[in-house]
Amino acid sequence: MNLRPLVLAASLMSAAVPAFAVGSLADVTIYDRASGRVLPTYYSDGRWYVAGRPGNEYEIRIRNQSGADLLAVTSVDGVNVVTGETAAPSQSGYVLTPGDRLPIKGWRKDMSKVAAFYFTRLDDSYAARTGRPDNVGVIGVAVFKRKVEPPMVLEEERQRREAPMSGAAKDSSAGNSADAAPSSAPAQPSARAQSAPMEKAEKSLGTGHGRIQTSQVRYTSFERESESPNELIAIWYDSHPNLVARGVIPAPVPVPRDPQPFPASFVPDPPAR
Numbered sequence: 001m002n003l004r005p006l007v008l009a010a011s012l013m014s015a016a017v018p019a020f021a022v023g024s025l026a027d028v029t030i031y032d033r034a035s036g037r038v039l040p041t042y043y044s045d046g047r048w049y050v051a052g053r054p055g056n057e058y059e060i061r062i063r064n065q066s067g068a069d070l071l072a073v074t075s076v077d078g079v080n081v082v083t084g085e086t087a088a089p090s091q092s093g094y095v096l097t098p099g100d101r102l103p104i105k106g107w108r109k110d111m112s113k114v115a116a117f118y119f120t121r122l123d124d125s126y127a128a129r130t131g132r133p134d135n136v137g138v139i140g141v142a143v144f145k146r147k148v149e150p151p152m153v154l155e156e157e158r159q160r161r162e163a164p165m166s167g168a169a170k171d172s173s174a175g176n177s178a179d180a181a182p183s184s185a186p187a188q189p190s191a192r193a194q195s196a197p198m199e200k201a202e203k204s205l206g207t208g209h210g211r212i213q214t215s216q217v218r219y220t221s222f223e224r225e226s227e228s229p230n231e232l233i234a235i236w237y238d239s240h241p242n243l244v245a246r247g248v249i250p251a252p253v254p255v256p257r258d259p260q261p262f263p264a265s266f267v268p269d270p271p272a273r
Helices: 155-165 240-245
Strands: 006-008 026-032 042-044 047-052 057-064 070-076 094-096 101-104 106-108 113-121 138-145 205-214 217-219 231-239
Touching (some): 057 113
Parallel strands (some): 006 094
Antiparallel strands (some): 006 217
16 A cells, blocks of 8 residues: 655754653654753553643654654644544654654644644643544554565576475465564553652643644655554653652652751841832
8 A cells, every 4th residue: 555645855853862762663752842851751551651831832753763764653632643634553644764853843734834732731732622632642653664575586596596496395484474563661660659649630731733833844655564553652641740640750759848047147138129
């Protein structure tokens, strides 16, 4: 099946991807554009999480770690970021050649513009505003390898290879093995917080349809190695207080106060009015 996914033409990143990225064939990080930092990931009950700050714009960064071309079909809140359809792995995405680093900054509006992703309350999310609130709070990347065509063999070479096998049964099992899709989960989950949550839970986060920005792409062809993804990466997100309340992020240890009866030698002047 030949599809026409999108590939970024001139906005691949050159900076190194920091630690705590999720994935194997491709690794995925969430970059907070307002604070200028990659959000740390937390592993709990078989899932990866990041803590978003309401109002902050963010981007999804994908790096191709394999030695082959990859197609990354990407969803936010259960919605395909390229087409706006309810997400399915069979849909269009972005193509990355080996070593490419791709920032996805928003919902694609056309071949040159996107509407920025930003963390917001659930009812303001693009998915909820378009009647699809059920999957708000998760970012997904379905990774496919490009199908590799078998090499051409000349007729004389084919006859030479088959000659020793004449009259004998050929091995019918050749070519039937398949590589298993790699897992991005670590061997053991991180420990949960032992103390009671210190932050009050708030309303869940979603991703909004933000300001329009320039992002150039072009069409290209890509034939998938198989109909099923070679790797499926998912990162859930919510506010920091909510993830603390759910035990995903360890609760902060309060610093005990130690007031002193005589902290200074003399009485300072009060601030000017």
